[in-house]
Amino acid sequence: MSGAYGSTFATWRAGAEAPWQAYTHHAFVEGLRDGSLPRSAFLAYLVQDYVFLRHFSRAWALALMKSDTLEEMRTAATTVDALVNHEMGLHVETCARHGISEAELFAAEELAPNLAYTRYVLDAGVSGDFLDLMAALAPCVLGYGEIGARLAAEKAPDTPYGEWIATYADAEYQGVCEAVGQMIDGAIAHRLGDAPEASPRWSRLQAHFTRATQLEVDFWQMGLDAA
Template sequence: MYGDTFTAWRADAAQDWHAYTHHPFVEGLRDGTLPRKAFLHYLVQDYVFLIHFSRAWALAVVKADTVEEMRFATTTLDALLNGEIALHVATCAREGIDEATLFAAPEAAQNIAYTRYVLDAGYSGDFLDLLAALTPCVLGYGEIGLRLAAGRGDTPYGEWIDTYAGSDYQQACRKAGTLLDGAIARRLGATPQDSPRWRALSQRFSTAVRLEVGFWDMGLQG
């Protein structure tokens, strides 16, 4: 769907990937049974998550080897800060939660675990390590959005679903998949699965997937 590397890593993490993309939180978004309190708790935490996620994409500019990689990272950073986060701000504002409150919200332990894992991947590793940790969120939400849009009923969470199923986000996912394939080929060669780094990168991807499952769990606890 979003490129060869993503397809291979997704297959390696198949069980955890299904738990992530078909989590009870996700299914509650689809059929409207997710409690509003849980959704708002998730949105507040996801706002904080996206702040750190933006920092990780800023770090990707430093780790990039080409101008094209730098441009993609800065475009993604702009989309996060001035696009995706705006959905969270607007939805929470309707519930009486302003952006200053969002920014100052205490982080849940699952949020700290996930965001610091992603940032550590970038600080301690290279561009590929960072992409492997970033990709499950970017492309997972794209996959979830498409699935929910195709089979949703009457749900109050249609705005959320439409954001990730929409053409702008789906185009960004396809570009992210292309970027990942190009970055892998540039650094690991034409047969990257033969590289000694491949397994470690796939495992890094899988770890981020498990942290996504934990993030949904945290949302339900709200």
């Protein structure tokens, strides 16, 4: 699946092999797949993820500001739309069925692992350039695409989390992932040339990707700990 999201992502993913495995096969994820995840953990995760998506949307809006090309601008704008008008809507609808209103979601306290992750990504973008921000953003967007595609193929028929899985496995979200992956490839070539891994900047970009991946692991664990 990583190849569908571009060569840069595949390289970053390989450079973060251990945390990437821990992220994409976390016990929380496997609980979604086989249906064993406690509903309380899932709802606690959704509340925090709603808070996360607000900041994540701001980070993609920052990417729009830091763009150099029309392709970068279009992809950043499309991703903000997908986050604010689609993905956050799933959280609102799911939580509403369990008595949690949108106002309660918006007012929810941001827990420490969430705070650490969102501020890390925003700081990468504010203190760095477009590539620093993309390296920190990529694990969430593309990791959820990879997780969704795998779980759609492997999920238990009776898992109660089929709607969540379908959101990230469907053609619309996979199309966003492919567009983001292609855009990152173009951004890397535009700024670092044909041999980006030889650039002195490459290790910093890999470090951003790896750190953000570990923060994703912590985010899943936050959900499990709330059960």
